[in-house]
Amino acid sequence: MNDVFADRVVTGSEDRLAEMFGGSLGENGIKFSAGNPNSELFPIAQMKQAFNKAIDKSGSQIFEYQTVSGFEKLRERLAQWAGQTADINITADNILVTQGGQQALDLIGKLMLNAGDEIVVEAPTYVGALSAFDQYDPCYYDVEMDDDGINLEQLELVLQAHPNIKLLYTVPDFHNPTGVTLSFRKREKLVELAERYDFFILEDTPYRDLRYKGIKLPAIKSFDRHGRVLYVSSFSKILMPGLRVGWVAADKILIERLRKLKTSSDLETPGIVLAALDQYMENNDLSKHIAEMLPTYRSRLEAMLAVLDKTMPTDVRYTRPEGGFFIWLTLPEVIDAQKLLSEICIPKDRISFVPGKVFYAQRNRKNGMRLNFSGVDEEQIKVGITKLAKSIRSAITANKVGAVL
Ligand SMILES: Cc1ncc(COP(=O)(O)O)c(C=O)c1O
Incomplete structure (x- = not known):
């Protein structure tokens, strides 16, 4: 078989x-x-209302095929949300809406990883990311986690020993599985290292807004000047996982390529869900x-x-x-x-x-x-x-x- x-x-x-x-x-x-x-x-009652309003507003049109990148208006809201919650300065064109953050991880793996391509992951790291990347058969390098996130001394040694490393995958905020948060200093330094050693950073951060104490930190992407950081977020933890809505914020060229891959994979995220989410955000304060x-x-x-x-x-x-x-x-x-x-x-x-x-x-x-x-x-x-x-x-x-x- x-x-x-x-x-x-x-x-x-x-x-x-x-x-x-x-x-x-x-x-x-x-x-x-x-x-x-x-x-x-x-928020079941509010979401029910949002779905009803989305249907009332657009009628049968909302059940037609929509656009692959996801509702322009919702993407504008997400760009604004990224500014408000993560200090990221982007527009709707820098965003692709995906079926959960998980699809974003898969598409990025598909976009960037040939078999044998070298990627750094934290040890330990999010199992779903490994599961997505495994499909593309990369060569993994593990780097230890300290109490303030990935160990940069060890990372630099790995980067020196393997100059072809293409991508670093990190969960900087309340890491899955360790709960650890990457310090301010390390966020800034990671972007510097990406420039110096010529690799991309995949910043995956679905828990970012669920902070119970301490001070909010800027996203790694907020330090990015040359489009080296792909930022992945999701509504699963802050709203409901069953919506299956996540998003990637990245340089337009990368977003354009990811959009093509998403089209080949599923054509689009269901328009009714995106329209309902847009209505939810219009009529409710997500924060x-x-x-x-x-x-x-x-x-x-x-x-x-x-x-x-x-x-x-x-x-x-x-x-x-x-x-x-x-x-x-x-x-x-x-x-x-x-x-x-x-x-x-x-x-x-x-x-x-x-x-x-x-x-x-x-x-x-x-x-x-x-x-x-x-x-x-x-x-x-x-x-x-x-x-x-x-x-x-x-x-x-x-x-x-x-x-x-
Ligand atoms: C770090 C991390 N990334 C991505 C995901 C994927 O979540 P979703 O596809 O529901 O957005 C999860 C889910 O547990 C996660 O913990």
């Missing part, structure tokens, strides 16, 4: 996304594995909606950090994010998070997390785990993290007496 498939399907493209979620938890299970926004915060969600997420983050502080063994390290959806735990190196999940946490504790291996391009590290706090309430956090800490402690003790988990 394998001869039926193209090489990209047979080689190098194991399904990273499918690997993420492990077994079923049953009814009272607690899921720290999801990456979802809290659906109770979705206000985001501000109203923040206290819920902030309390969940604080609750999780408080229980972690209280219960985790001292040899377990974890990040202290200022926003987003995730906290990253690093266990002692001898512990395999995948085994902990499938042998103890799922069957006995009825809790789940995402074991770290899938977030590494080379799948070569097993002692990390991603915990989601946005989709669980404070009681679940207290009960679930206490159980997790207990199981980790037992695994560490068992390991010390020789029973490797």
Whole structure:
């Protein structure tokens, strides 16, 4: 059967996304594995109104084929939003609307990566990006994450050793999976390095507006003077993932090429969804909606950090994010998070997390785990993290007496 498939399907493209979620938890299970926004915060009534208005306004025309780049008016709004939220100075012509940020990642991979082309990714990094890039069979170079984002000394060594590196993929704000945010200094420096070593930066930032403490930082793209940064954002985390609307902001030449690739792939993003989103933004204040969600997420983050502080063994390290959806735990190196999940946490504790291996391009590290706090309430956090800490402690003790988990 394998001869039926193209090489990209047979080689190098194991399904990273499918690997993420492990077994079923049953009814009272607690899921720290999801990456979802809290659906109770979705503005359903307003969105229903927006869809109705979009249909009333345009009638059957809205169900015709539209334009591939997405509604001009919505793109104008997005350009304005990029200025307001990320200090990016662009116009509607610099924007392509996509089916979620995920399609943008895929199209950029398709645009830029021949088999064997060299790309730098953070270690760990967003599994969906690896899954998109895997299709194009690139050569990955991993660079470590520090508490303030990608390690620039290590990055520079990699760039010196591999002068053909084309692209660097980064999630600078409340990184998935670690929750870490790239510092101001490093944002500026990354653009300088891109100029000096002649590569492009893919800045993927769906969590950017979900900041619960600290000061907002300008986007990497705001430092870009020569069109080296492709900025990808999405409505999935700040509004609703089911809309499947994301967008790329980049130099017009790149946008034009991406538009052609999108046409070949799906013709366009559904016009009715874009028209409804445009209506939503016309009649509602998106910033206000985001501000109203923040206290819920902030309390969940604080609750999780408080229980972690209280219960985790001292040899377990974890990040202290200022926003987003995730906290990253690093266990002692001898512990395999995948085994902990499938042998103890799922069957006995009825809790789940995402074991770290899938977030590494080379799948070569097993002692990390991603915990989601946005989709669980404070009681679940207290009960679930206490159980997790207990199981980790037992695994560490068992390991010390020789029973490797
Ligand atoms: C860092 C990152 N990029 C992109 C995406 C894709 O999101 P969507 O396609 O829903 O916009 C996600 C989703 O979890 C993400 O975490």
